Amino acid sequence: MDDAQLKLSSQVCFPVYSASRLITKAYKPYLDEMGITYPQYLVLLVLWENDSLSVNQITEKLLLNTNTLSPLLKRMEKMELLQRNRSETDERSVIVQLTEKGKNLKDQAKPIPEQLIKILLTENIKISDVLQLKEMLNEWITILTEDNKNLE
Amino acid sequence: MDDAQLKLSSQVCFPVYSASRLITKAYKPYLDEMGITYPQYLVLLVLWENDSLSVNQITEKLLLNTNTLSPLLKRMEKMELLQRNRSETDERSVIVQLTEKGKNLKDQAKPIPEQLIKILLTENIKISDVLQLKEMLNEWITILTEDNKNLE
DNA sequence: GGCGTTTATGTCGTGTGCGATGCAAATGTA
C-alpha cells in the first residue's frame, strides 16, 4: 500500500466529521432564537415524543453517555426547560420531564426541519439520496455501537 | 411538503452527528497507540502531504477555526510533533512544520485507513456506496461553507 | 509618510464529549 490512503481527500471519515459540525452550525441561527444548543435540541426532540424518560433512556436514544448528559440536563433544568426527579420505585433513576416552558418550545421548533431540508436538498441531492445516506449511516451506527458493547 | 419530509432533517442530521462521534471513537484505539486524538491525526494528515503550512492554510483544509487550531497546535508542539515559527516574510503568519518525530508517525499511521474501512464495509455497504456517501457529504460541505461565507 | 482597514493569529468563556472513577441503591447468591 502506498501513501494514497493517508491523503485527507481519500478519507471517508473526515467528510462525516466536517458535515456534522457544519450541520450543527446550520441549525444554530434557529436554535439561538430558542436559546438552546443542538444537543439540547436533541433532548427536547425525544422528550416531545416521550412525556417522561429516565436519564438512561435518553442516553440510549441519543447514544450519549451520562457524563455528557448529566451536566447538559442540569443546564436545561436551570433554564427551566425540564425537571429532574428521583424515581420513587428505583431511587437510582432520575426521571426527566419537560416543564410547560419546555413543552411550549415545540411550536417554535416546528419550522426548523423544513428550513434545514431546504438547505440540504439541491439539484444533485434528491430526497431519495438523503434517505439512502440515512440508511447507510444508521447501519454504521449499528455496527459501531455493537462494537462498543463487545469491548465491555 | 408532507410530515415525513418535515422530519427528514432530524432523521438525517442526527445520524450524521452520531456517526461522526462513533467513527471518532472507532479511531481511538489506533490513535491511542500513537498518543494523539482524531483532530490531531487530521493535522498530521495534512502535514504529511505538505511540508510546510501556515495556520491559516490548515484551517482551510480542515474547516476549523484558528481558535480551535491554535491551542491544538500548541499541544502538538509540546508533544514535539511539530514546530511553530513566525514567517519571515509576513510576521503575522505562523508556519507549521513537522519534527522528525511527527514525520516518523506516518509509518505507524499507514495501516489505520485499512482497519477503519474493514469495520465500515459490510454485506450491505460496498466501497461504491461509501464513495457515493462521500460525494454527497462533500456537496453538503460545499453548500454549508458557502453559506457561512455569505453571512460575512 | 499618515492612518483607517484588512488579515493572521491568539485568548477567553461556555458547552459539549468522553475516559476514568466514585457512590449509593438495587440485585443476585450463598
Added chain:
DNA sequence: TACATTTGCATCGCACACGACATAAACGCC
C-alpha cells in the same frame, strides 16, 4: 440475612469547537 456484584447517575479532568473579542503586522489610499 450477609455480601459481592451490578446498575444508574454523577463528578473530574482533558480536549475539542466556536462565538466574541483582542492584538499586531501588513495593506491601501490619500
